[in-house]
Each structure stands twice: as C-alpha cells, then as structure tokens.
Amino acid sequence: MxxxxxxxxxxxxxxxxxxxxxxxxxxxxxxxxxRYCHNPETRRVCVNCGLCVEKCPAHALSFAEREGARTVVWNPDLCCQCDTCIHVCPHDASPRVQWMTxxxxxxxxxxxxxxxxxxxxxxxxxxxxxxxxxxxxxxxxxxxxxxxxxxxxxxxxxxxxxxxxxxxxxxxxxxxxxxxxxxxxxxxxxxxxxxxxxxxxxxxxxxxxxxxxxxxxxxxxxxxxxxxxxxxxxxxxxxxxxxxxxxxxxxxxxxxxxxxxxxxxxxxxxxxxxxxxxxxxxxxx
Ligand code: SF4
Ligand code: SF4
Ligand code: SF4
Incomplete structure (x- = not known):
C-alpha cells in the first residue's frame, strides 16, 4: 500500500x-x-474535540463519520484562511490538514x-x-x-x-x-x-x-x-x-x-x- x-x-x-x-x-x-516553535499548530495531530468546528466563521469545518469515528473534516473551498481554528485549538493541532500519498x-x-x-x-x-x-x-x-x-x-x-x-x-x-x-x-x-x-x-x-x-x-x-x-x-x-x-x-x-x-x-x-x-x-x- x-x-x-x-x-x-x-x-x-x-x-x-x-x-x-x-x-x-x-x-x-x-x-x-x-519553546520558540513558530508553527505550534503543526506539532500534534487533531484529536477531533470539535472546538474549532463551532468557531469557524466560514462553516468550512464539520464532522463526518470515518472508519467508525467522529472526525473533523475541512472544506478548503469554503475556508477563508482566517486562522481562527488554529488560535482556538488547545492541542497544538490544525484541522486544515489532508492525508496525501x-x-x-x-x-x-x-x-x-x-x-x-x-x-x-x-x-x-x-x-x-x-x-x-x-x-x-x-x-x-x-x-x-x-x-x-x-x-x-x-x-x-x-x-x-x-x-x-x-x-x-x-x-x-x-x-x-x-x-x-x-x-x-x-x-x-x-x-x-x-x-x-x-x-x-x-x-x-x-x-x-x-x-x-x-x-x-x-x-x-x-x-x-x-x-x-x-x-x-x-x-x-x-x-x-x-x-x-x-x-x-x-x-x-x-x-x-x-x-x-x-x-x-x-x-x-x-x-x-x-x-x-x-x-x-x-x-x-
Ligand atoms: S515543529 Fe517541532 S522541531 Fe520544529 S520548531 Fe516546532 S517543536 Fe521544534
Ligand atoms: S482558517 Fe479555520 S476557522 Fe478560518 S475559515 Fe478556514 S477552517 Fe474556518
Ligand atoms: S484542530 Fe484542535 S480544536 Fe480543532 S478539532 Fe482538532 S484538536 Fe479540536
């Protein structure tokens, strides 16, 4: 694979x-x-807590069922790149990520x-x-x-x-x-x-x-x-x-x-x- x-x-x-x-x-x-990491939102992987979903002003984030788990999904076409999701995330993660080959x-x-x-x-x-x-x-x-x-x-x-x-x-x-x-x-x-x-x-x-x-x-x-x-x-x-x-x-x-x-x-x-x-x-x- x-x-x-x-x-x-x-x-x-x-x-x-x-x-x-x-x-x-x-x-x-x-x-x-x-301590001086200037991209702390790249440090961890999203734990799907949903905090950023509520705060996204462009409704670019939502929940979907993936492999039996409730997962945050990002729609890049709706995203206005306001960075609100990154600022509210308490886990040093970002929902604006994609699994890619x-x-x-x-x-x-x-x-x-x-x-x-x-x-x-x-x-x-x-x-x-x-x-x-x-x-x-x-x-x-x-x-x-x-x-x-x-x-x-x-x-x-x-x-x-x-x-x-x-x-x-x-x-x-x-x-x-x-x-x-x-x-x-x-x-x-x-x-x-x-x-x-x-x-x-x-x-x-x-x-x-x-x-x-x-x-x-x-x-x-x-x-x-x-x-x-x-x-x-x-x-x-x-x-x-x-x-x-x-x-x-x-x-x-x-x-x-x-x-x-x-x-x-x-x-x-x-x-x-x-x-x-x-x-x-x-x-x-
Ligand atoms: S991404 Fe990791 S290695 Fe790079 S500055 Fe941040 S914490 Fe340090
Ligand atoms: S940057 Fe984050 S909060 Fe802002 S529109 Fe995009 S997904 Fe939503
Ligand atoms: S990116 Fe952060 S705030 Fe948003 S769902 Fe994932 S862990 Fe929660």
Missing amino acids: EPKALVNKIIPFSSVDGPGCRTAIFLQGCNIDC PEEVMEKVRKQIPCIRGISVSGGECTLHPEFLTALFRLAKQDGLGTLIDSNGMILFENFPALCEVCDGVMLDIKAFDPEDYHRVTGADNANVLRNALWLGHRGKLEEVRFVIVPDLYDTARSVRASGEFLREVYAEHPFRIKLIAYRPMGVREQYSHYEVPSQAYLGQLRDLLADMGYQDIVLI
Missing part, C-alpha cells in the same frame, strides 16, 4: 526553504516541543516545474514519515528535482539508508549543543541530533546547520562555539551553510513569546566567532 502522510500545507514557491526556488511541503506532527503531493509539485529547483520537506518533523519521504523523493528525482529535508534530527538517518540515498541533503536544527540547554529548549535529549550531524556531514549530506538564537534561554555564544568546534572536521570534508536565526515572537505560543529578540549586532558577533574558526557560508536571519 502507498504510504500516506498528513500534510499541513504546500507552498508552491519558497525561497527560504533551501537554495533556489523550491516547493516546500509541511507535514503534520512533531516529536519534540521547542506521495503521488498526490507530486501532482501539486509538478505544476511548478520548470520554475523550481527542487522540493524541501519540513514539518512538524517530516522524518516521522520515512517511507512516505522515500517514495516522494523517488518521484521527485524522476522529474529531475532536488530533494531536501528540514529536520530536528531526533530520528537517526543512519537507520534509513534508502531515504538517504534519494535525499540530496538535510537542513539540521542543532538548536543547542549542551544537553541541559537543549533539554530546556525542547524537552528532549540531543544525542541523536549530534550523531546525525556527524553521520550526515561525513557523507556530504549536511546541507545546512541551523541555530535559533534565544539568549534568554541559554548561553548562545557558548553553544555556537561548541557546535563550531564539534563540526570543524566534517566541515573541512564537506562544507555546509550555517544559519543563525534570531528568535522572534511571531506565531510563538503566548507563554513563550516574552523572550528578548537578539540584535543583528549580537548575531554578527556569533557569525564572527564562526568565521574565526574557518566557517564561510554563514547567513543571519
């Missing part, structure tokens, strides 16, 4: 999800809980050929669906498209060789180097993230490494420096891009929206720190 994944949205043309113009596909569901996703991607260089799959955490990703990337390759994954690195890539074969590269969120800092930011352990960074890096599959800079949460300079030291060897083998992303409160859950936004000057200091170690392709956002 063809694998299916719950798709939150497909952005036909994106210039911020990897190099060049790409179609970005966002899957629903995540396995960690970053790789072929169904590719039907939407192909409309953008030849204006796109490739596809990038993000989340939530897209590696929770390795069979779906592998099948999707095989189809994308048949159409001559590049294939990138945006991942938090919690799932070990070495366990999915077929996926790694058809994936051009991974944009990996390291978030924080110290395990205690990482746990404070995400509620999880970062052993797999660091293992993935080395494993992918040695194979030339590390496209990009990302740090979200939240000075209120941990010593970001110490973390960036330690990550830089850790990755120096693989960078010498296969250089990759580094993105230093300033925390911003937009879209962040209210209880985590009070952290200070780091200045561009501070981000510049972190960039200089990495540049002194020999890193070259460093982007500040």
Whole structure:
C-alpha cells in the first residue's frame, strides 16, 4: 500500500526553504516541543474535540463519520484562511490538514516545474514519515528535482539508508549543543541530533546547520562555539551553510513569546566567532 502522510500545507514557491526556488511541503506532527516553535499548530495531530468546528466563521469545518469515528473534516473551498481554528485549538493541532500519498503531493509539485529547483520537506518533523519521504523523493528525482529535508534530527538517518540515498541533503536544527540547554529548549535529549550531524556531514549530506538564537534561554555564544568546534572536521570534508536565526515572537505560543529578540549586532558577533574558526557560508536571519 502507498504510504500516506498528513500534510499541513504546500507552498508552491519558497525561497527560504533551501537554495533556489523550491516547493516546500509541511507535514503534520512533531516529536519534540521547542519553546520558540513558530508553527505550534503543526506539532500534534487533531484529536477531533470539535472546538474549532463551532468557531469557524466560514462553516468550512464539520464532522463526518470515518472508519467508525467522529472526525473533523475541512472544506478548503469554503475556508477563508482566517486562522481562527488554529488560535482556538488547545492541542497544538490544525484541522486544515489532508492525508496525501506521495503521488498526490507530486501532482501539486509538478505544476511548478520548470520554475523550481527542487522540493524541501519540513514539518512538524517530516522524518516521522520515512517511507512516505522515500517514495516522494523517488518521484521527485524522476522529474529531475532536488530533494531536501528540514529536520530536528531526533530520528537517526543512519537507520534509513534508502531515504538517504534519494535525499540530496538535510537542513539540521542543532538548536543547542549542551544537553541541559537543549533539554530546556525542547524537552528532549540531543544525542541523536549530534550523531546525525556527524553521520550526515561525513557523507556530504549536511546541507545546512541551523541555530535559533534565544539568549534568554541559554548561553548562545557558548553553544555556537561548541557546535563550531564539534563540526570543524566534517566541515573541512564537506562544507555546509550555517544559519543563525534570531528568535522572534511571531506565531510563538503566548507563554513563550516574552523572550528578548537578539540584535543583528549580537548575531554578527556569533557569525564572527564562526568565521574565526574557518566557517564561510554563514547567513543571519
Ligand atoms: S482558517 Fe479555520 S476557522 Fe478560518 S475559515 Fe478556514 S477552517 Fe474556518
Ligand atoms: S484542530 Fe484542535 S480544536 Fe480543532 S478539532 Fe482538532 S484538536 Fe479540536
Ligand atoms: S522541531 Fe520544529 S515543529 Fe517541532 S517543536 Fe521544534 S520548531 Fe516546532
């Protein structure tokens, strides 16, 4: 049977999800809980509580019986994209999702050929669906498209060789180097993230490494420096891009929206720190 994944949205043309113009596909569901998550509605799968159905001003949400269960159904033709459903959902979920096969996703991607260089799959955490990703990337390759994954690195890539074969590269969120800092930011352990960074890096599959800079949460300079030291060897083998992303409160859950936004000057200091170690392709956002 063809694998299916719950798709939150497909952005036909994106210039911020990897190099060049790409179609970005966002899957629903995540396995960690970053305080600064700016798409918290992608974190969990809908539990069909019905709260958003009552609140939808366009009557785009309703209940239907599916496989013996009362399920929330979204009608995209009626939806006015007001985001009320996302704001009222207490479960970090969204009703505006669709189960799709790789072929169904590719039907939407192909409309953008030849204006796109490739596809990038993000989340939530897209590696929770390795069979779906592998099948999707095989189809994308048949159409001559590049294939990138945006991942938090919690799932070990070495366990999915077929996926790694058809994936051009991974944009990996390291978030924080110290395990205690990482746990404070995400509620999880970062052993797999660091293992993935080395494993992918040695194979030339590390496209990009990302740090979200939240000075209120941990010593970001110490973390960036330690990550830089850790990755120096693989960078010498296969250089990759580094993105230093300033925390911003937009879209962040209210209880985590009070952290200070780091200045561009501070981000510049972190960039200089990495540049002194020999890193070259460093982007500040
Ligand atoms: S965004 Fe949500 S609440 Fe708004 S119209 Fe669409 S389904 Fe309804
Ligand atoms: S999206 Fe959220 S509010 Fe709406 S039915 Fe699902 S869990 Fe309930
Ligand atoms: S890994 Fe991404 S989607 Fe998951 S909680 Fe963190 S920021 Fe949000």
